[in-house]
Amino acid sequence: MxxxxxxxxxxxxxxxxxxxxxLLELEISETPGGEFRFTVRDNGxxxxxxxLKRAMDPFVTDGIKHPRRRVGLGLPFLIQTAEQSGGGWDIKSEKGKGTTVSAWFDAGNVDMPPVGDIPGMFRSILMFRGPGEIHITRRGRGGGYEIRKTELTEALGDLEDTGSLVLLDQYLRSLEEDE
Ligand SMILES: Nc1ncnc2c1ncn2[C@@H]1O[C@H](COP(=O)(O)OP(=O)(O)OP(=O)(O)O)[C@@H](O)[C@H]1O
Ligand SMILES: [Mg+2]
Structure with missing residues (x-):
């Protein structure tokens, strides 16, 4: 796959x-030892x-969003991928308060998926409608960096405008290069 x-x-x-x-918060870190770790926290x-049990069960899906799909992706897929590649996961949720999902992966494991396009991922996430604020924290080999959606919108205007999109893309790629 x-x-x-x-x-x-x-x-x-x-x-x-x-x-x-x-508020939606995302933290991504990669250690020199090759561990990739992320935490997503929402106050939804x-x-x-x-x-929560249902959402973590690979054979259950709510049938609303994807009426023809029998197997849910989302959390079950994350759990399966983390466990198969020598990593782990932690999921906490409280009704009316929010949800925190963490997972970690060992880069030394042959079954770990490739990391992929980090700046491209941040761009997609910053375009999600819904949360009033999105915080992204990136920790890597260097000093890391932080992104706040409200600050980006103040500087670039509506992120969905074509001009803003190009600037946003360049900005996110430059952050990652300097990292
Ligand atoms: N962070 C969250 N806060 C509240 N509910 C959640 C959260 N994550 C998952 N759920 C619940 O678990 C269900 C299953 O999530 P999952 O990602 O598998 O499917 P989906 O989001 O409904 O559809 P898809 O991700 O395929 O578009 C969701 O519909 C939602 O009810
Ligand atoms: Mg989903």
């Missing part, structure tokens, strides 16, 4: 964006224990 960790993180972050959250609708 051809998918990247960036695809997985985007999918999980999209759930946070669709949760009714005012959250899930009760049964709901």
């Amino acid at each position: 051809h998918f990247t960790l960036a695809d997985l993180v985007t999918d999980i972050t999209q759930n946070g964006a669709e949760s009714g959250a005012a 609708k959250g899930m009760g224990p049964d709901e």
Whole structure:
């Protein structure tokens, strides 16, 4: 299968964006030892224990968004990928409060998917409608960097304008290059 960790993180972050959250936070870190780790935190609708169990079950899907799909992707796919490649995961959710999803992957493991396009992923995530604010924290081999959607919008205008999109793309790629 051809998918990247960036695809997985985007999918999980999209759930946070669709949760009714005012604030969506994403942290991505890569250590020199080759561990890739991310945390997505939202203050959206959250899930009760049964709901969370269902969302983590690979054979259950709510049937609303994808009436013909029998197998859910999302969390079950994340769990399966992390476990198969020697990594791990942690999911906490509280009804009415929000959800936090973390997972980590060992770059030394042959079954770890490629990391993929990090700046491209940040761009997709910053375009998600819903949350009033999106914070991205990137920690890598260098000092890392932080992105706040409200600050970007102040500087570039509406991120969906064609001109802003090009600038946003250049800006995100330059951050990652200097990192
Ligand atoms: N961060 C979250 N906050 C609240 N509910 C969540 C969150 N993440 C997942 N869920 C619940 O789990 C369900 C399953 O999530 P999943 O990502 O597998 O499917 P989906 O988001 O409905 O569809 P898709 O991701 O394929 O577009 C969601 O419909 C939602 O009810
Ligand atoms: Mg989803």
